[in-house]
Amino acid sequence: MTVPRRGGAPAHLPPRLMTPAQVAVALGKTPEALRKMRQRGKGPKPTRLSERDVRYHPQDVSDYINNLRQKP
Numbered sequence: 001m002t003v004p005r006r007g008g009a010p011a012h013l014p015p016r017l018m019t020p021a022q023v024a025v026a027l028g029k030t031p032e033a034l035r036k037m038r039q040r041g042k043g044p045k046p047t048r049l050s051e052r053d054v055r056y057h058p059q060d061v062s063d064y065i066n067n068l069r070q071k072p
Contacts, residue, residue, distance in 0.1 A: 027061075043064060044060045
């Protein structure tokens with residue numbers, strides 16, 4: 001038996017990946033600014049699905065935001 005998660009996804013599936021546009025909104029940035037951060041090795045850890053397709057794990061985005069809050 002699997003336990004459904006919010007959004008109807010079964011518990012055995014990983015959480016839904018976020019698009020760059022969704023992450024940009026969460027960070028208060030533009031998608032272009034997020035792309036530049038990614039190119040400089042800054043920001044949340046990206047997951048490359050292909051050469052041109054990038055997604056983010058929600059926990060990585062959350063961890064990145066929490067780490068920003070801890071810095072003076």
